[in-house]
Amino acid sequence: MSTPLASRTLQDLGPVAQLRAGHLPRRLVQMTVGLVCYGVSLGLMVGGAVGLAPWDVLHSGIATHVPLTLGQVLILASFVVLLAWIPLRERPGLATLANPFVLGLSADATIALVGQVDGLLDRVALMVGGVLLCGFASALYIGAQLGRGPRDGLMTGLARRTGLSLRLVRTGLEVAVVLGGLALGGIVGVGTLLYALAIGPLTQAMLPLFTVDLRAPRAVVPGASAPGRDDG
Template sequence: MVKRIFFLFWGVFLFALGIVLTVQSNLGTAPWDVMHLGVTNYLPFTMGQISQITGVLVIAISWLLGVKPGWGSLANMYFIGLFIDIIMAGGWVPVFDNWMARLGLLLAGIWIIGWASYFYLSAAFGAGPRDSLMVGVIKKTDWPVWKIRTIIETLVAVIGYFLGGPIGIGTIIIAFTLGPSIQWAFSIMGKRAQDIEHDPLFYWRKPVTESDTD
């Protein structure tokens, strides 16, 4: 249990760091972050606080759709937002004018998020708020995972774009490389990423056993 808790919090910290790296690259961010940053143009909150507020709303909707939040959902919702604000306020990640340096920040962020996913999912405390929403919609519609994920992420990206969020080449790069980054982290550690990252229903289909979390 101690190991799992460490994995959970180390994972959410790495998530926040990876997100900040992609944001500071100024090349475009992941769809949900496009929306979070877009909302900050209209409300007096930080990106981390908007992420937390969004997480609360998403958890509530997911619960109404029949997916109860787990400890992992709550930790994801609160601590990723908190760590984002701490990292950004502390100026931990510089902003570069050089295009290659900015691309390096983006790729480093994607790589770190891959490892964040390994630690967070290996803790096996349940899916994050946004994956829980996906699962809830899947339960109600019986549509395939890829279709639901595409619809949700396209919708939030479009909303973020019209709110002034940063869509760019980085958004496209993230879309094509984040999955392989997560898969690579799991393969390095000898785990089966295909059971988790590509299947948000993992926690509902396969009970967690000792061998899954060792």
């Protein structure tokens, strides 16, 4: 019997427990598809050129000063962020390590494929499509329950350590990286605002659909019939 969507919950598991929690093949595929879609969504927003996601404002600003692509900057910045996990005692997972590489490579591939788009309507469509795809992708990879991404872990770790709400910590982080990226020449625009306002509600709405239920199965009493089986 399938688990009702409303009763599916995210669990705070260590890396070994994540791998032992069941449904691993499905979760690995879901995580990978989610991370690839996430990277594609970032590339679409770059193609739209009407504002990037907050962290990508910073990445794009850094990329203007170094001989690296946006995806390569994203990968390197992710591992710098992971250093902050050490004092916060965040627990990594498979998705934590896969996140930088899959996002960075798929973002660069999408940027190369999309190229420069000139028409305003086309650019707005890419931006809106990127935000919608990012919400879908976030629900996919988070719902796989194989660990948080570097930036998500920084947010949850700071919230736990400071006692502040996740919303307040996230807002503070995103304002800080947008200001830093803006100072470096990053791409800020209406897409940045749309992303900030929409990504949370989009992810929250879709997350129950993709959260894999990891609750332990009901114990079978010796001598009892298996559910759904007729031993007559």
